[in-house]
Amino acid sequence: MRIIRLVFGLTFLLLISPAINAQKPVLTDEEVVAETVTKEIDEVFQSQEFTKKKNKKFADVKGTMVIDISVVQNGKVATFFKVDSDIKNIDFINFMSSYILDHKFQFKLQKQQRYKIRYTITF
């Protein structure tokens, strides 16, 4: 009987441990949110996956883009807005918009909270 209980207990622990690990931190401070967003987006644009996709269609595109990204409670990107850009390739701007909107951040915000972060990227 003891052994069965032990097996059940261990199985339960094994099952819930990934969920505990996967839980995202809840950020409350605006500065911390801005820093985390910048860091994560930097990583996204330096990733091989992004470089591969960019080079496939927009290998020649070079320049700087200033964008506003707003993040909502569940860590999803809610809005993309191009503030300024010396890149004039419209297809590339549209590609960037879709790419960023598909991203999900590795953190959460408090209920009803949302932040807008300005981000500058140079290609």
Add this chain to the structure above:
Amino acid sequence: MKKLSILMLSICMMGTLQSNAQFGKLLGKVTGGGKSAGKKSGNFSTVWESEFDNKASRLAVNDGDGSYILGTDDNSATVLDANGKMLWSGDYKKLTTNKTNKSEYQYVIWKQKGGYLFLFDERKMGTDRVAVLDIATGKELWNSEEYQNLMPKGTKSEDGADQGELETVKYISELDAFLISQKASVILVKANTGEKVWETNRFKGGVGKYIYDAKRNEIIMVNFKPTALGALFAGFKNQLVKINAVNGEILWDATFLGTVEKELVTRRAILDLWIKGICI
């Protein structure tokens, strides 16, 4: 029996006399001969006559001052000037670079010098195509394959349109931009270049109705599920959102419960929005 026949005959005779008298009055007015006719009727002579290169089965419209006359069918367009002279004509397949062809939905926006012809080519197989042509020159301004299902699949353009506009494509003249709603987001696109100004995924589904507040540069939009089944699956939840038109930022959003009734014949949603009160 004889009396009845005489009575019927006399009634018929009286009726004929009355109709003749009325026709006489009308005839007098038309010919100008009658005393009661005070004005002479105008002489509508033909100024010019011209022909479109196509059947003009889809659109046959002109702008406010008649300087551009547009005739389109599903696959081509012709534009005439104020004197009936052809400015340009062509097949959409050749005019557009993304081979937009059979456009069941076409939407004209007149501006001071020409305007835009918005084409939507719904493909049963493959991706839908959008192209915008410059009415004055016939040149393609932009095209895209990014915007899908602008018309609900299986519906005709007349069914999905509300006074010529689709629920999913609205033109905001103050911003010279198209507000395009997709399954997962709403996008503001510059009308002359196709560039995304902003995109937000906080508002989902077709824009049922919107109102643009020019004073504050804000858009208030409402959506609803067009079908009863859709509404049931969504728990009868609909959205009401206020967006900063400059950057797409959601200023506030709210949900309301219920279904929106539709007109019996036109199937147009009975829904209206207005801004009341003084802005401080």
